[in-house]
Amino acid sequence: MGVDLKKIYAKVAEKKQAEKRKVFVKVSNNGAVLGINGRIEKVEGAVKNLYANQKDIIDFSKLGATDLSKYHVILIGSHDKKVPLADRLKKYIEEGGFLVTTARCLDSFIADLFPDIITYEKQQIKGGAFKGEISSLEHPLFRGATKKKAMKFWIEDNCHPIKKVKPDIDEVVSSKKLEKKYGSGAMIVALNYGAGMIVHMLPKLHPPQSNEQGHYVSAYLLSNILDEAVNKAIPDEIRMPSDMRQMAYVNMVIIDDPSKNCAFCKSTFKEYEGKVFRCGSCGEHYHEFCIEQQLARDGTCRKCGKLMIYEKFKEAINSVYEPQYFQPPAPPPEPKKEEEKEEKKEEKKVEPPPPPPG
Ligand SMILES: [Zn+2]
Ligand SMILES: [Zn+2]
Incomplete structure (x- = not known):
């Protein structure tokens, strides 16, 4: 890949840190991410460079042996084969996890896991650049990522268009060209399930054809998802x-x-x-x-x-905040109350001087 993901993710981290300073949170303390490499898309580049304090990468063969509950976000790269034990992912989301998947994950396991919510059109997409329109620049997943409402996204050959079974799926990015050609324009969708969330992206997170700005927006999107997931688990204030x-x-x-x-x-x-x-x-x-x-x-x-x-x-x-981690300065000794002083003075006044000897 000709693009320097390390540099791009560092830029995102710097911008995010500048925002987070207001609440004194260090972004690199934020969250745990698991990347699962798909057969078509490897996700090391994104996961390794994303800020988070725990970053692990596995392939599907390790899915059964991995404790998913400790991760705030699981990112799965495009994969075109059935996934044994995929129902573990469903349970993970039910219990509050955030799952991000790309491209062919839709037809290989997402549609099987959530048949009442999302599926795919039989027809396959002929790959290329598609202009995607972001539903709102203030959308929690895109906030801060870009100032442009529309940008080019790359979709690979053989992807299936997203078909919404439940109409209220949040269409975060959509393309008119896709809609015209395939009847469905959804490019990036977000849906709540149980206590968690699924974000499915028709384009890969970092396709080689993307320009630097495209990679930056993808990196930002993933960082926003991480923030959302961590914030849901433990709000900044706590x-x-x-x-x-x-x-x-x-x-x-x-x-x-x-x-x-x-x-x-x-x-x-x-x-x-x-x-x-x-x-x-x-x-x-x-x-x-x-x-x-x-x-x-x-x-x-x-x-x-x-x-x-x-x-x-x-x-x-x-x-x-509770001074759990600081030793606050010891409080100054309480000044004696005025009344007490007065009393003492008076006492002194009243007290007659000792009589002179003799
Ligand atoms: Zn200086
Ligand atoms: Zn220092």
Whole structure:
């Protein structure tokens, strides 16, 4: 594949991290993903490069021996053979899992698993580029991915058009050309099942014919699905305290050795008269302008990777969350009440001076 998926997924991660900074969640802590290689499409490229803290890849022969319940998302590449034990996937979705499948997965097992919801047209598609229209740029699966409402998607030869059995299936992307030729224009569909969700894409996730923008949108789509799945399992608000361990406070400091290098721009602090900030976790220094740049990007320290928070926000954060991971400063001793003081004064006043001896 001529395209650099690593670079593309890194770009998505950076953008996602910039969004997530607002809730102090480090995206690379997010979720567990299982990739299953299909016979036609391998998914290592996507799974390996996607941010998530657990990423595993298997082939179908391992389906029976794998504990699916620990994954937030399972991604299955295009596959054109029957899948033994596919009902395990159905149970996984029922219990809240998110399943993403592409292309031929529809006719090889999805239609068999959910005959009352989705199936396929007998006729096979002659592959090529199809312009797909995204139902809404604010759709949770596409949010942030692109500013264009329509873009080209590649569909391989021999795919079957999606046929909706249940009419209320969410058609996230559809193509007029597909509809005209094959009677069904659905390209990417999402459907709720049990406590979980299935997203089926007629195009592969990363077809070789796709341009960089196409790969980027696919990578973003997969990241959005991961976020949706993780958020459903553990909302950000609840997840936050444990992620505080991934935070580093930054402080303004006076630098002891100006020949040190800024973690951001790599230049030194010689002849620099502005403010210097220091990462409380790894001790790296930043120019003020540089730390602002980094905070505006993904907000993690260039050296240690922790989420940087200005020390001045520490108290505000502590006041909202259980100080499970911080030792809050000991409260100052309670000032004595005015009344008590007054009383004592009065007592003193009343007390007569000891009589002089003699
Ligand atoms: Zn700098
Ligand atoms: Zn650091």
